[in-house]
Amino acid sequence: MxxxxxxxxxxxxxxxxxxxxxxxxxxxxxxxxxxGQAAAAAAAAxxxxKRPNGVPDFSGIWVQTRPRGGAVPAAxxxxxxxxxxxxxxxxxxxxxxxxxxxxxxRAVPRDAKPWYxxxxxxxxxxxxxxxxxxxxxxxxxxxxPEGVPxxxxxxxxxxxxxxxxxxxxxxxxxxxxxxxxxxPEEQWIGTWFGHSVGTWEGDTLVVSTVDFxxxxxxxxPGWFTSPDKKVTERxxxxxxxxxxxxxxxxxxxxxxxxxxxxxxxxxxxxxxEIEEPLPCVERDLGHIVTRERG
Amino acid sequence: xxxxRCGIAIGVAVTLAGLTLHAQxxxxxxxxxxxxxxxxxxRSVQELDSLMTVEYWGxxxxxxxxxxxxxxxxxxxxxxxxIAYDFPGMRVDMTRATGTPQREIQVVSGTFAxxxxxxxxxxxxxxxxNAVPAMDxxxxxxxxxxxxxxxxxxxxxxxxxxxxxxxxxxxxxxxFPLANGTPGPTVNMVTGELNGTPVKVTLNRDHRPExxxxxxxxxxxxxxxxxxxxxxxxxxKADIFLPARVVQTVDGQTVLDLTIQKSNTYNPYVIMPVxxxxxxxxxx
Numbered sequence: 006m007x008x009x010x011x012x013x014x015x016x017x018x019x020x021x022x023x024x025x026x027x028x029x030x031x032x033x034x035x036x037x038x039x040x041g042q043a044a045a046a047a048a049a050a051x052x053x054x055k056r057p058n059g060v061p062d063f064s065g066i067w068v069q070t071r072p073r074g075g076a077v078p079a080a081x082x083x084x085x086x087x088x089x090x091x092x093x094x095x096x097x098x099x100x101x102x103x104x105x106x107x108x109x110x111r112a113v114p115r116d117a118k119p120w121y122x123x124x125x126x127x128x129x130x131x132x133x134x135x136x137x138x139x140x141x142x143x144x145x146x147x148x149x150p151e152g153v154p155x156x157x158x159x160x161x162x163x164x165x166x167x168x169x170x171x172x173x174x175x176x177x178x179x180x181x182x183x184x185x186x187x188x189p190e191e192q193w194i195g196t197w198f199g200h201s202v203g204t205w206e207g208d209t210l211v212v213s214t215v216d217f218x219x220x221x222x223x224x225x226p227g228w229f230t231s232p233d234k235k236v237t238e239r240x241x242x243x244x245x246x247x248x249x250x251x252x253x254x255x256x257x258x259x260x261x262x263x264x265x266x267x268x269x270x271x272x273x274x275x276x277x278e279i280e281e282p283l284p285c286v287e288r289d290l291g292h293i294v295t296r297e298r299g
Numbered sequence: 300x301x302x303x304r305c306g307i308a309i310g311v312a313v314t315l316a317g318l319t320l321h322a323q324x325x326x327x328x329x330x331x332x333x334x335x336x337x338x339x340x341x342r343s344v345q346e347l348d349s350l351m352t353v354e355y356w357g358x359x360x361x362x363x364x365x366x367x368x369x370x371x372x373x374x375x376x377x378x379x380x381x382i383a384y385d386f387p388g389m390r391v392d393m394t395r396a397t398g399t400p401q402r403e404i405q406v407v408s409g410t411f412a413x414x415x416x417x418x419x420x421x422x423x424x425x426x427x428x429n430a431v432p433a434m435d436x437x438x439x440x441x442x443x444x445x446x447x448x449x450x451x452x453x454x455x456x457x458x459x460x461x462x463x464x465x466x467x468x469x470x471x472x473x474x475f476p477l478a479n480g481t482p483g484p485t486v487n488m489v490t491g492e493l494n495g496t497p498v499k500v501t502l503n504r505d506h507r508p509e510x511x512x513x514x515x516x517x518x519x520x521x522x523x524x525x526x527x528x529x530x531x532x533x534x535x536k537a538d539i540f541l542p543a544r545v546v547q548t549v550d551g552q553t554v555l556d557l558t559i560q561k562s563n564t565y566n567p568y569v570i571m572p573v574x575x576x577x578x579x580x581x582x583x
Binding site: 101104105107108109111112113114115118120121122123124126129130133134226227259294295296297 | 342343347349350351352383385386388418419420421423424426427428532534535536537538539563564565566567568570572
């Protein structure tokens with residue numbers, strides 16, 4: 006959300022940043038494909054550290070990895086190395102950026118979408134079309150917590166015998182791994198991140214989460230949820246690589262929905278630090294004049 | 300004066316040379332790119348085909364197309380279509396001014412076809428309408444899907460080196476057989492007798508499909524598209540272009556004359572899961 010403030014107020018700055026990022030990305034695509042795969046392989050080859058009770062130790066700072074070596078952007082001049090587009094759109098204009106991103110973010114193959122029961126299709130469409138308005142705002146756009154599983158893997162994990170603490174830039178999630186059950190349903194209070202308990206299946210942590218408030222969305226294109234939602238996450242550490250995937254069951258869905266897999270690599274720098282994030286402050290809703298969003 | 304004449308002569312020669320080149324061999328890859336790009340399908344700096352689903356609303360007239368004949372013309376009070384090119388699937392919800400059934404919701408999804416009761420999505424949930432199998436309509440409905448403007452681009456790409464480009468009477472013409480393409484984010488799926496059906500697409504000056512001709516079951520289906528525009532609502536434009544007018548004939552007789560008033564081309568949430576009853580009926 007702070008990024009939105011930056012885009013809204015300092016377009017030139019963000020354009021410049023995009024140019025630099027694009028250049029970096031372009032360099033990565035040019036020669037980094039093998040490096041990225043090699044780094045991932047090296048991270049996975051390290052022995053998985055275990056805690057005294059024999060379970061894998063997830064503690065550490067986990068950084069996002071992106072596959073490199075994909076298609077070379079059309080705007081990259083291979084000969085000169087120049088990258089002419091400052092925004093990731095057809096023409097580099099901010100208008101096209103919004104429209105391109107709006108189309109691209111919704112280009113989700115059929116089987117990767119949650120299948121809602123038909124009585125909820127209109128609501129998904131309404132949410133999607135009005136996601137950046139007060140009619141059906143995406144909770145994330147309003148600086149609300151993303152909820153589970155939308156928030157995905159954390160930046161940092163602190164593990165004790167009793168719990169895993171997932172630290173996100175603006176949120177904390179606790180997963181109890183001491184064998185306790187979920188509270189009985191009559192005691193549920195309905196929260197953004199729910200109540201999470203984890204058990205081990207070999208080296209995989211299986212996290213069950215219930216007791217949601219039903220306000221969180223599964224994803225950007227209007228994928229809402231109900232308080233009936235139950236999430237099962239499977240998190241596995243192999244060497245210095247952490248993989249995560251979640252399955253959602255909800256009474257408003259025709260069938261369980263499984264997220265895409267996420268992968269993180271351990272930051273092995275013993276002096277690594279995480280900077281304090283800027284607070285999320287919603288400043289855009291009152292200034293948005295179209296329903297286009299990207 | 301002599302220089303001026305010389306200049307004109309050179310200009311004419313260059314123009315003629317250009318026309319000759321254009322008439323001889325338009326580059327297939329360039330033509331397919333221009334088709335997709337002119338419809339607004341290509342997005343991001345990588346120019347990826349990013350169009351997976353669309354929906355549009357219209358009114359007009361239609362005739363039911365039987366195996367050998369066509370029915371009487373009826374007014375359409377409403378016509379609402381959803382298309383998912385990635386699987387593929389298509390749902391048409393139309394309400395006739397006269398005749399029965401007045402409202403009909405026709406669906407095709409992959410190798411299944413059915414009609415939904417009085418509700419979109421009927422038959423998927425016990426509390427939500429019903430579905431009646433219509434398996435004999437799979438090919439007809441898939442044909443409608445693949446002959447839409449976006450459909451012919453995707454189908455032409457999927458046909459690979461069987462797609463040809465020529466020039467006829469100054470217009471670029473793309474021909475290809477409907478074929479099963481390589482599975483991927485967008486799957487070109489045709490079934491049974493539809494496989495191999497020849498399609499001929501004539502482009503307008505903006506590289507957009509203007510006329511699509513298909514010879515299928517010994518009949519000639521011709522669909523003409525005109526009035527291309529971004530038909531999304533004014534505050535929801537996407538730079539994706541649909542024809543405002545669609546006219547389809549079968550053996551020269553008009554069977555659909557549609558005016559599209561509105562669209563949503565932002566890959567809307569459109570799914571066509573196959574109801575269990577339809578799957579069971581198809582398995583018998």
